Amino acid sequence: MKLTINNLTKTYKNGVKAIDNLNIEIGTGMFGLLGPNGAGKSSLMRTIATLQSPDSGSIFFNDINVLEDKMALRKVLGYLPQSFGVYPKMSAEKLLDYFATLKGVKSKEDRKKLIDEVLEITNLYEVRKKSVSGYSGGMKQRFGIAQLLLNNPKLIIVDEPTAGLDPAERHRFLNILREVGTNCTVIFSTHIVEDVKELCNEMAILNGGRILKHTTPMDATNELEGQIWTKTIERSELDGIEANYNLLSSNYNQDNSLNVRVYSAEQPSDDFITTDPQLDDVYFIALKEDQIETV
Template identity: 75%
Template sequence: MKLQIKGLSKTYKNGVKALDNVDLEIGTGMFGLLGPNGAGKSSLMRTISTLQSPDSGSITFGDIDVLKDQMSLRKVLGYLPQEFGVYPNMSAEKLLNYFAQLKGIASKEDRKKIIKEVLEVTNLWDVRNKSVSGYSGGMKQRFGIAQLLLNNPKLIIVDEPTAGLDPAERHRFLNVLREIGNNHTVIFSTHIVDDVRELCHELAILNGGNILYRGTPKEAEESLVGKIWMRIIERDEFDEFARNYNILSSNYNQDNTLNIRVYSDEKPHETFVEAKPQLEDVYFVALKKDRV
């Protein structure tokens, strides 16, 4: 099933234009929605999830007209928002049983079977009797995935799910998403480039409510071949280089020098060497062009 978004626009009462004529087509698999904070990612996720209405445009998922038939979409939707509520002092297994009843799974045996499945998929089976309120941040995020999988959703939306997780928790969470991404349409909204690079077959870069790029990570990187250049400079030279070159990013070396990455159609100076493009370069190039 494909998710098709056409001409989607949304302006809030305070005058902020969150979405500006957005067009997107998303199929089965992991799709990354990449953009800085305030880019419009959460507004798009909330609109797709029927939590708010757009000013104009259309959304269809398979044969469901999302804006006209919100209940049909909700039956096949799994949504993990950026912030979700405080959990009661209840074990994961008991809480999932409660959620399963709310989602209309009447049979006790059916609930038992699906709860075991989702706890195993999310690597929480061994802590099923532990109170969810005592889970770590990463475990709570994985529990969030477990509860949304209870009704076997066809469309899954996760909004900034790895923000604040430590590296080990992030790795476990991404593995869970990778597993479920094989059989579902999963939209993964984030500002973390590494998450998209590791996980997603396709992506879109969003900023200011506009789609700046749509394609695969490989295609994005190949579009910058011969245009990314690198040089090591002293820290006190940075301001001068920033004035003269289009610096995309910089990082420190152990000796306190800087590696700078520059975008240019041709070699900017004989002291630069060509660098292999990375998805982070694509992201920064798109954002810089958007500001011009």
């Protein structure tokens, strides 16, 4: 399975260029689309999902010309947007039965079998009689996965799915995504670096509607081996570090000192020590370099 996007462009009426001549190929498995808020992630997801049309470019999923045959894609698409809106006061079981009917599953027996299966996968079977409107945020996200699995999708798009989830619900949700993403193409859009690190075998960093980097989490961090340096400083030293070095991040210690991480091909000074690169470093470097280029 392969999603191919060529020269995709989308500019809104207010002049914002949300997608800027974007080119990428995405294969089977979990693909992380990482970028800050406003980077164009949701615009790209909505365009792939046929919810809006681009100004130019092409999108193919296998042999489906997505922009010319939207219905063909929708038959194999599962889409989980950032926000669901308001649910009716119906149980998960009844609401899934309604969605399955809409998706063309005519037999009541077939619907029951399918619904039980997706409820088991998403760990919602025990609460299937409860109203979805009363579910927690994490349970609603898992219900979203349940409903998109009803048509056995080959392409799954999830947009910022872990935003606002507590750590336990986030962990449950990522485990479910990992399970369903083994035999199809899953595009996982997020601004949370840790989600991509835990989940995805391939990734891209997006900003300003452009792909800044297309790689794997492992390759991305390996590229920075020997180039990330750290030291502990006092808070009063931070401005000087920022002015003199390529500062990536800083974190407080319990005594209110700071650990700083700096990007440099060589040891910045004798008091810096080398440290293992992290995916956060890759992300911050890509965004900083893009900011310099666009100034």
